[in-house]
Amino acid sequence: xxxxxxxxxxxxxxxxxxxxxxxxxxxxxxxxxxxxxxxxxxxxxxxxxxxxxxxxxxxxxxxxxxxxxxxxxxxxxxxxxxxxxxxxxxxxxxxxxxxxxxxxxxxxxxxxxxxxxxxxxxxxxxxxxxxxxxxxxxxxxxxxxxxxxxxxxxxxxxxxxxxxxxxxxxxxxxxxxxxxxxxxxxxxxxxxxxxxxxxxxxxxxxxxxxxxxxxxxxxxxxxxxxxxxxxxxxxxxxxxxxxxxxxxxxxxxxxxxxxxxxxxxxxxxxxxxxxxxxxxxxxxxx
Numbered sequence: 001x002x003x004x005x006x007x008x009x010x011x012x013x014x015x016x017x018x019x020x021x022x023x024x025x026x027x028x029x030x031x032x033x034x035x036x037x038x039x040x041x042x043x044x045x046x047x048x049x050x051x052x053x054x055x056x057x058x059x060x061x062x063x064x065x066x067x068x069x070x071x072x073x074x075x076x077x078x079x080x081x082x083x084x085x086x087x088x089x090x091x092x093x094x095x096x097x098x099x100x101x102x103x104x105x106x107x108x109x110x111x112x113x114x115x116x117x118x119x120x121x122x123x124x125x126x127x128x129x130x131x132x133x134x135x136x137x138x139x140x141x142x143x144x145x146x147x148x149x150x151x152x153x154x155x156x157x158x159x160x161x162x163x164x165x166x167x168x169x170x171x172x173x174x175x176x177x178x179x180x181x182x183x184x185x186x187x188x189x190x191x192x193x194x195x196x197x198x199x200x201x202x203x204x205x206x207x208x209x210x211x212x213x214x215x216x217x218x219x220x221x222x223x224x225x226x227x228x229x230x231x232x233x234x235x236x237x238x239x240x241x242x243x244x245x246x247x248x249x250x251x252x253x254x255x256x257x258x259x260x261x262x263x264x265x266x267x268x269x270x271x272x273x274x275x276x277x278x279x280x281x282x283x284x285x286x
Contacts, residue, residue: 006033006075008103009082010096012089012115016192018049020116026050028113033079036071038086038094046084059083064095068102075108089117093137093163118191119161122220125198126159126186129225133159139172150179160223166215173210176223177203184224189217232270244269 009028014020029035029052036059037043043056059067071081083090083099090096091112103110119135134156140146153160164172180203187199187206201209203223242250244265251261266273 004078005108006077006079006081007109007111008071008075008099009080010090010100010110010112011082011084012113012117013043013046013084013087014192015087015116015118015121016190016196018046020192021046021050022113022115025113025115026052029054029082029084031080032082034071034074035082035084036067036099037084042086043084054082059095059099061095064098065102068099071099072102072106072108075103076106087116087118089115092117092119092135116192118163118218118220121191122186122188122222123159123161125188125191126222127198127200128159128184128186128222130159132157132225133161135161136163138163138165139175146175147179150175154180155226157225157228159225160221162221162223164219164221166217166219169215169219170207170210172221173203173207176221177207180223180226183226186222188220188222189215191220 009032011025011028012022013025029047029050032054035043035047035054035056037056038058038060040056040058047054047056057067057071059071075081083096085092085094085096089112091100100110119137123130123133134153136149136153139149139162162172162176182202182204185201185203185206187201187210188197189199190196199206199209247265247268251264252258256264263273266275
């Protein structure tokens with residue numbers, strides 16, 4: 001397979017059901033010179049199942065930079081290397097992204113072999129909008145950083161995808177509810193496995209359910225994005241709490257002429273320019 005300089009192959013592996021591996025990934029795993037795996041103990045079971053005997057080496061969070069340079073040197077010498085994660089597509093919420101970056105920085109070719117990915121699988125099963133979405137993976141463990149991320153998500157209009165471990169699920173659901181407010185969501189478990197579940201619910205109902213029923217298995221949370229219409233209505237309602245003359249003066253003080261200020265006030269309040277003009281005239285008459 002090697003010719004002069006080697007290449008890095010990002011090989012997606014099953015997230016549960018072994019039948020989800022592709023024929024191309026199986027061929028590449030057999031043909032490369034070395035397989036770098038996040039957990040060799042876990043990956044050896046996968047390789048044994050498919051009767052693949054390519055040498056294995058570890059590549060994980062705690063050796064990702066140092067080991068990356070070792071692997072890059074091997075590829076520069078002509079070896080082809082496949083990167084696999086415990087499950088799913090390498091580089092998605094795992095140290096593979098660092099290896100890919102360093103490969104490009106060192107002139108090593110990289111290619112990605114499509115396959116299973118929990119994020120996309122969960123999104124398509126969620127019943128929520130799939131046209132636009134944001135992927136947060138696992139929320140930060142640092143309390144301050146986590147709160148900053150949650151605040152950023154508060155006005156996110158795209159569908160939100162989050163990974164979570166069972167022992168942290170209830171706490172995370174409560175934090176999401178407190179910061180984002182109640183909204184539609186789907187909790188997905190055991191994706192592609194025999195007991196796969198897609199629990200369509202709301203944040204408040206999910207909190208109540210999992211406080212009573214201990215969650216099992218890794219979860220993917222898919223949350224509805226905030227409604228643009230609702231945000232617009234809330235903004236208009238907030239502006240309407242301000243006296244219309246004070247609202248006008250705000251823009252006049254910024255250097256707008258009266259006509260432009262009136263146009264902006266109308267836009268803020270969700271009314272016509274004539275309505276603003278009429279109300280101001282009525283105020284003057286009074």
